[in-house]
């Protein structure tokens with residue numbers, strides 16, 4: 001385990017329920033637990049006793065060896081979101097592996113070619129298991145990481161509680177037809193809770209909520225957004241309010257200028273999610289905010305495969321031919337044939353059209369893709385792209401990772417009720 005002094009101090013200060021994990025071998029054990037979430041003790045599901053599960057930290061170039069030891073009374077699978085792993089390590093029922101039954105184990109092993117902010121979560125009955133707490137941060141540090149005083153994970157999570165203040169386990173299917181299961185409690189779970197004025201921070205912000213989009217507004221920091229969905233931006237962006245749909249991430253490097261507050265301002269809200277207490281002052285760094293080194297990617301050229309993906313269904317939308325509430329190209333759930341069957345290293349371009357009355361966030365496994373802007377220029381690399389109601393966006397990628405890969409809405413209530421397809425690379 002590679003914990004430097006700065007991180008060791010940060011772990012002590014934050015009194016984490018679940019210490020960070022790293023090193024040559026890790027075990028993740030999902031179990032039924034009772035734990036503190038958003039200031040309440042609740043029966044949840046947790047990896048290694050906590051919600052979220054432990055932060056996992058590796059260095060770029062390491063090989064991750066992670067044993068899933070299923071302590072649930074139900075099936076378990078882990079998906080390594082955003083990491084370009086070999087297909088049989090992707091943790092997807094039907095497409096890549098069998099469900100791990102209670103009491104059984106599965107050993108995941110994959111090389112970490114990309115640095116960045118990723119996360120891990122259940123991919124079995126995920127709308128329920130993730131909402132009950134089966135998720136955590138997965139950090140791959142750069143070989144030569146930028147100098148910061150504190151490297152902090154921030155996980156935006158919401159919880160639906162019933163009238164008695166208990167976890168609402170009704171899973172009302174009516175919610176599947178709209179924006180999904182939105183919690184009535186919102187929180188930001190930080191791996192550290194105090195800093196000094198003048199400190200340089202790296203915030204690794206992750207949205208593991210199953211259906212909720214946040215618009216994160218941060219005060220008390222001056223700096224830049226340096227990565228989206230784990231992938232460094234060629235040109236860091238101004239630190240403005242950021243939309244984070246379920247599964248999306250963003251990395252911020254910034255200096256503390258005052259009390260740090262994280263607020264959700266999505267759709268007219270103005271809700272405090274979390275904060276960092278400022279306990280002292282130090283002289284701030286004079287170094288400019290760095291640009292992170294790029295991960296190795298092949299730039300897409302002229303597409304070999306061009307296709308269209310129409311998002312359909314939900315409340316108020318025209319009928320479709322699928323059997324579920326939601327459909328992609330008139331099919332609900334995985335179709336018998338993949339959307340694209342590509343040869344390795346071919347380029348795909350998918351035009352995604354959202355014909356529904358709700359936003360959706362489409363996630364491709366095993367690859368990152370570029371969003372294309374309206375003039376057709378390559379936008380940032382992402383593994384999940386957010387489409388507003390009625391919006392159309394094209395994405396393009398070189399499909400260089402062999403296997404069968406899911407492409408689905410990461411609003412997990414929508415995925416559970418039809419919004420999933422797949423593609424193959426051979």
Ligand SMILES: [Cu+2]
Nearest residue numbers: 360409411414
């Ligand atoms: Cu959706």
